[in-house]
Amino acid sequence: MSGRKAPDPAALPLRERKKLRTRQRISDVATRLFFERGFEEVTVAEVAEAAEVSAMTVFNHFPRKEDLFLDRIPQGIELAVAAVRDRAPGETPVAALRGLALRLVDEGHPLSAVGHPPFWRIVYGSPALRARLREGYDELEAALTATIAASGTDPQPRVTAALAVAAYRGACATSVRRMFTGEAVEVVLTDHRALLERVFRELERVLPLGG
Template structure:
């Protein structure tokens, strides 16, 4: 990840990682609201000003790694192969991340990563910030999709972006639900891949008759609703 970077750039990355790890350790031990930025700076042996040179807010001391992945979806579409659809490129990138057990798609079973994830879920300020990052990622994807289209198709870019990101988030939540239940990433992976394949197929080919009621079911339901009685009554 740091290959080709200057010494100064590598030091910046190392400092940022040190701040993340130090802050997360304190937050997990004492609670997010019980630890100040000044205390994080002291534990990391830097000044408070240094912390804010690297992080724009206290929330970013936890969510910084997530922030680094905001542009992943847009990048996957932008770098798609000649003749490759946006859906195919997005799917290929997402599937590779699943196979690599990346935390960005919820496939890491590292105890530390799961603890931080739980901290985010249980801390309103962090959850709000995480949702802001998710919205930003979707906006960047929509902009990338629109840039490659013209006219009516460009206007559909936000719709397509929403559908693709919904697959990402749904599988992400599926992974965490099973990981939090005690399963390993290796145990979760087959189900995650199967769910993602089916979800991407829906996006690629359309919802079609998904969720259709059996023939006659709608009429029976309507009749019951209209009379307020069942056949037995």
């Protein structure tokens, strides 16, 4: 599976590097505070103070408080779009997304969606974060629909995108809830990879078009 590499931060102009560093600092501080005290108990003003920036600066980087914790949603959408857009000739969008999902698990990437129960306990314990996560999946579906449609090879881009996102979302929710019951993370991760492989293979079988 192909995919465009993210720009090397060192190659960016100084202004952009400073913005990235500020964004990362805010995110790191916010995450620490949320883990220490709980998402609902920390205000944006407190995050700003701890990160030594203004509240306006926080909102310049993160439109909503929820985005401070779920700050990788844009990156996840970008990776998925790139996987579909830059897929090999003859490869279907679903196959490209399967390859991306498996690679993220193999790399232990934060966007692999499972592997860190404390993070998911905070998300599932907050109505606001759960709502933002649902919005993130909706945004992913819309972006994939547009990308698949642009390729002109799939007669039903919205259906393909919706089913791919639903398959991924369902597999992740299943594995996260298993971790909540106390199952060993290593076991769940192994089964999670196999589950992703299975659901995407089945989806490829029923959606053979779009290469």
